[in-house]
């Protein structure tokens with residue numbers, strides 16, 4: 001059984017490095033043009049070059065999204081852009097337009113072409129067509145595929161497959177929706193989705209409001225950890241985490257949790273106990289998750305997959321406290337992100353380690369003053385940590401650990 005790639009999102013160079021440090025085999029990013037998620041603090045050309053260098057040094061790969069629905073004007077400069085990506089060492093581009101796929105093959109043939117989930121490939125016929133006619137290297141499966149459909153597609157078509165395992169779901173067919181366009185003039189298929197389906201609405205019928213409570217119609221997020229053994233057995237090549245808009249903490253915690261799960265599954269022929277799977281799912285839920293569901297893998301989702309009530313952070317169980325800047329002689333220099341108090345328990349989330357809990361015994365600011373509490377984000381503090389940590393490691397706090 002081939003070990004699948006763990007593919008992580010990154011909205012900027014810092015998050016890209018974080019994803020790779022925490023175990024991503026590949027990272028997908030967006031340039032400043034031609035990409036969906038135009039608000040996801042996209043990468044400059046120099047950032048892409050730096051990402052490729054960092055990835056190469058760590059044995060990882062960079063995929064670049066070129067997945068907007070293009071209009072005529074969007075083709076200006078595209079060929080030169082693709083050639084530049086190829087020269088920088090980008091492994092693959094993710095495309096949602098057949099003409100762009102063809103252009104990549106002609107102008108930058110060393111780039112792999114991955115067919116975006118925006119193409120909504122849900123069957124072997126479509127995959128085979130794209131493979132035969134456009135010579136695509138991989139198809140990113142529609143989130144709307146069931147596991148049975150994926151197994152059948154892989155048996156019938158030799159193209160590599162990539163499947164989502166975690167993150168946001170669209171309440172429509174992966175962005176084939178104009179809610180956002182209508183309500184905000186922001187085009188979901190040109191990178192501007194305002195996630196209008198997650199807003200709060202009054203539910204009315206012909207006689208007026210149906211009830212007092214506000215109503216949303218956004219989907220719960222995907223958590224498909226329990227389906228990964230089936231995906232590995234079926235031969236899915238890449239397991240993808242959604243979220244180029246997500247925080248550094250989300251990237252680190254989710255990538256780290258899936259890294260450990262995939263490694264354990266790979267070492268055990270995709271066979272682990274229910275108890276171990278529960279353990280890994282708890283680790284996954286330490287990220288800043290919304291409510292979750294298994295998506296379409298088990299069949300068409302029912303009403304339990306929709307968040308009808310107003311959004312809340314009730315399921316968030318950890319807070320991102322700080323990033324480590326340096327460590328020497330038992331003292332870490334950290335930069336805070338959220339309120340932090342002396343005496344509270346904290347966890348160090350480090351690549352290649354399980355979580356390690358310690359108590360923040362003291363906090364000194366840059367002037368050497370001892371502090372009891374810090375409320376200002378980005379404050380630099382010196383705190384004793386009883387084990388070695390490294391720059392860019394993450395310090396977090398469990399809301400369930402008693403202090």
Ligand code: SF4
Nearest residue numbers: 170171172177196197
């Ligand atoms: S508004 Fe909601 S349903 Fe529409 S594209 Fe955006 S996420 Fe999907």
